[in-house]
Amino acid sequence: MVERRPTLGILAHVILILGVLVVALPVYITFVASTHTAQEVVQRPMPMLPGSHFIENYTAALQGGSHGAGSTAAVGRMMFVSLVSALIITFGKIAISLLSAFAIVYFRFRFRMFFFWAIFVTLMLPVEVRIGPTYKVVSDLGMLNSFAGLTIPLIASATATFLFRQFFLTVPEELVEAARIDGAGPMRFFKDILVPLSATSIAALFVIQFIYGWNQYLWPLLVTTNEDMYPVVYGIKRMIAGGDSQNEWNLVMATAMLAMIPPALVVMLMQKWFVKGLVDTEK
């Protein structure tokens, strides 16, 4: 701070606290709704303090089989599907990007720049602009309703490849020379030197890509028709059907809380890597 201005200091805190409250309000209401019975939630106005049905509602949501108008599949299974697909997407992206960036930076071969640009162009083809034909490919390959169908089409990542390429270019040449003098082959150099050096970039990408994978919606909406394969983010939407009074909003809101917790935890606990990841990938 340049000078002391008590009024401005107080104003800053007031505005920030207001901001924090407005940002937190939807989640607070969600939490309150998830701790009441379905009847209490649809009252006008709904209660503003947490109720006493916390354990009941969360167990009911996790196990499924309630009486709502929409889907009543078990949220426990959905959380598992989400976690597995998010992890496959995250590690898949990091792995194939590390390998292709290594090939592009450390080897000279024909069509090297062609591949580089081919990967670059995928930035311009998000899932949303090619949903119809991509769906057809996945269904022709028999990958509907499977983890492969949910994850593999989302694994290619231009951003991760670029990030690793930029990083590899800053690695001192002496390291390669030293490794070669000591008789290390390319894969040995990759495994023992390059990957450990990239640890911070990998951690940063992990946070960003985990959130990306967990929050997928459009793609699961297309490739899953079986309740067993719904990720939780899509499952919530399926729980809402018909009029407001037919839905068990308390369970829907409990599911929303469950769907928010894992990625929110990753962001808050790995805050440092998260910020680095955002700035590096500009995603």
Add this chain to the structure above:
Amino acid sequence: MEKRVVFRSGWLPWALLAPQAIVIAVFFFWPAGQALVQSLQQSDAFGTSVSWVGLENFQNLWNDETYLASFKTTAIFSILVAVCGISLALLLAVFADRVVRGATVYKTLLIWPYAVAPAVAGVLWLFMFSPSIGIVAYGLEAMGVDWNHLLNGGQAMTLVVAAAVWKQISYNFLFFLAGLASIPKSLIEAAAIDGARPWRRFWTIQFPLLTPTTFFLLVINMVYAFFDTFAIIDASTQGGPGKDTSILVYRVYYDGFKALDLGGSAAQSVVLMVIVVALTVLQFKFVEKKVNY
């Protein structure tokens, strides 16, 4: 920039590239090519007959008033999302940059909505604004506002914009905070010694120096509003009432998967690809500028 020292191997680089190359060929280039081909074809709903129609699908789009209306909806939606999201985030970032005590706490409490899935954000806001049970709708009614986003297109738009902005603020906030931190303290101190008050210092020093960040965020927020908000809209308004919140991406999905108009949907995909290319080019221009200032 190139490496002086490289490894030599005939087959290894190909093996390393293979996984990435196969995935992008099968799931990116092949489908994108298909979209281009399909956009020139017309097929019936059962897929039994296909005929070449040239640019007719595009002409149909051009003549379709609802499609042009969807363009307008998308433009209004993305401008509202970008402007509201950026100005609110800037306000919070400027004050967060000022406070010393509790700065980390505020930061942590403001960044987590980034982790919330767009679909979940849509459900949360839908619940709060639901005309019959929502707490905010109840409050608005008490204040004399007759809220029903199921009937009123303007209110439905407000709802999706609010949900989209709520989710995006944390992202903008982080970038503004980083931008503010990179402005040399000496500039601000010099201005203060010359007698410029905080308000003046903000408009003459901090805001101009943040221009590259702001432009960058403008492009990113447009991309976000164009593509990533599909889930918010599908979870809250489903493009309704009528077509009042049906943005371009929602139409591609609706026409292709619900109305089964493959040719029309593919033509819309091609239009979207052109928009993404334009936005990406714009983004790279501004990213370069950001590096240079």
